Amino acid sequence: MTETPYAVEMEEIVVRFPGVLANDRVNLTLKRGEIHALLGENGAGKSTLMNVLAGLYKQAAGVIKIHGRPVSFNSPKDAIAHGVGMIHQHFMLVPTQTVTENILLGLDEPRFIMNLPHYDQKVRELQAQFGLQVDPTAKIWQLSVGEQQRVEILKVLYRGADILIMDEPTAVLAPKEIDELINTMRSMVAQGKSIIFISHKLHEVTAVADRVTVLRKGLCTAEGISAKGLTQADLARLMVGRDVVFSVAKEEQAPGSVVLSMKNVSAQNNKGVPALRNLSLELHSGEILGIAGVAGNGQSELAQVITGLRPCEGSILVNGEEVANQPPSKAIAQGVAHVPEDRTKVGSAPNMSITENTIMKDYSSEPIGNGWSINFTKARTRAQKLKKMYDILAPSVDTMARKLSGGNLQKVILAREISTNPRLMVAVQPTRGLDVGAIEAIQTLLLEQRASGTAVLLISEELEELLSLSDRIAVIFDGQIMGTVDAKNANIDQIGQMMIGSKLETL
């Protein structure tokens, strides 16, 4: 065997999709026993490149070598046979089956009789080796997101992978779980595994990675440079191609009168399980209240009860008017704007034009409509104005919403919501999945709303975003507010503790 130090060498990889060059002569090398970060904005071609390595796509040109030998993968099975395993961002697990059953899924062995205790033991051995604690006999639905991820990792390890690809592994985790994951990754490379991890969170890259490859619009802007001494600003410049302002400037301002007042609000989620438990909070005009928490602790339901989309118990006053258990039109009439979590399923109608999407909230009032007919000439003119004002990239205002990128669609939604001159804006995950440039634009818009006296309820899973935008941060856990802290002198450890269930008073 040749004495190459590289586990993976990808040379001059070209991947074409109809009309677009997803990867343009990209090089990536992975040394044995290293953690290699693959960085880039959305659509830069990171996932494409890794899907090629995992055998899901076939490159149009270029060579892949595994441990020095050229290989050609036609399916993920070929890739795993060469020891390449991918841990996807969206878990591919069967919720009603146990951990061991999921790990064995699709394997040739066991052939017929499932001697589960035997395999449970094998899974335990693997766990002990890499420090991935999770009960092999537990059913997947009983596990937390972090534990489910460990199952995914175990699945790949069980198949004998020594090259692991992790697609945005930290995106779904709480801060403490992220630390555990990082420890696991270190322990894996210490035992000879090699890891490529995809991310667009710069601080994780500088914290964990040995080397970094950066992609921008399908091209390599950095090929395996050492991560030592790199700053986040360096990485951002490589990703975006210009300097990025990290903390958007926030003016000091005193909050005004109470706009939103929630008292003892309880609600159930879609499964009928309590999602909000006696939750109370207050929000003033000209103030941004950040809601921090791990996904699924009642954030979505919180936004829905305020906007009238979900029934609840308790009282929700907006400008002194009760909006709880009222139709959404009541909240809209009270000046509640809503940037929903799901841009395509809730925030917009994909097969309607930009114009038709911008009038969703005010089509029946002057100047767009008179309650009976809609003046589409005026609607188009305003849409054109908004398109220019919010820098929405689209061929015209007649373009269907479904053809817009995530960032541009979010700008359409924000443009619509802001143009209603709201008194309260409920923004749920407004920057999720967007690239650095769009995030900056959206955050600036939220701060402008604050400056103009709007009360902003910002629900986000990005702690950094909350810290830089909010005046106060309330932490939600299991449908309850664990505590509210001032964002200026917030203690991240304290917030992290509250995110996993400790009350502020007890800390």
Add this chain to the structure above:
Amino acid sequence: MKSARKLFYTLLPLVAVVGALIVGAIILWLQEINIFEAYSSLVVGAFGNKNGLADTLVKAIPLLFVALGIVIAYRGGVINIGAEGQLIMGALVTTYFGVAFGEAASPWLVLPLLILIGTAVGFFWGAIPGLLKARLNVNEILTTIMLNQVAIQIAYFLLRGPMLDPEQAAAGTNVPQSARLPKVADLPRIQTLMQTLGFDKTAADLGLTGWRAELGGLFIDNTRLHTGLLIALLMAVVVYIFMWRTTIGYRIRAVGQNPSAARYAGINVQLYTVLALALSGAMAGMAGAIEVVGLHHRMFEPTAVSAGYGFSGIVAALFGKLHPAGAIPASILFGGLLVGGDKMQRAVQVPNVMITALLGLVVLFVVSSDLWARRQTEKLEKEEVSERQTAVSAPATTTQ
């Protein structure tokens, strides 16, 4: 190249019809029937002379009404398979009021009132599955189909009992048929309308010959073509303005496009679901009323009055790309196929089911080609978007 492809997709329904006719030709050929004779009798029978054209347009009228209703329902995100029943109910109640009160009402009001009654009945008949869907989440496809049967049975009950034609009752023939509506409730024929407007010449009087005589004669000679055509065309315009220029139409379309987004925007999704189905039914009910006052002047065998328009109208709507402007030519084409099929049956002695099979082929080809084209155009759009994105990004990379 791209625009040529787009044009191809736009004209695809016509290609699909030709494809269906080719497959139909093979079936005819297997039965040793002269294909040329069969198809020429179809085309000439439907479009070749003024009487054929008049018959084609007479059938296009109910098709267009139903198709307009289907456009509303589809755009509102619901599927209405119940136009047959809605049409029958509209025709039935129109007949009842026409026979009972037609003589008594003011001659100026009787026609508008009767059409309005038929429309209202269709509206309520369509609102039933709408309410069931909105309130209890019952699948509207099932309820609309089932209500077709209910309508047919109600019609038989009334036509054999309370509404039975006194003449039939006296003769004891027991044909399920109502009395004739009074003359005052007859929708005028196009020729009558022209004469009322002061134009009382025929094509022969004008010395027209050849195709000019046939086309001109369609409107000024004595044909079966009635003014329901004008009402149907007017309704196409009304439906367009309603759906695309009013707040109610916008709400219906928003609900159809994305109910969650509509709800988020403060629209009462349940109300507008009911409204979409009710208005769809109203169009079918209007078709029934027009068939009675314009053509039959009485009610008889319900399935013979509805004549499958409630189903063919769905195909016409799909063929017309679910837009009123497309529904007009589509309805004329399908009216022509119905009339031409009849003529072909007589000319080459094919069994009746052969015509049904041919129409079925057209439906199959049109619907499946439409699905195929939709997927293709989406692919095309995606390519365009990604190309544009690369084009947009190009200057951005050079700024560094």
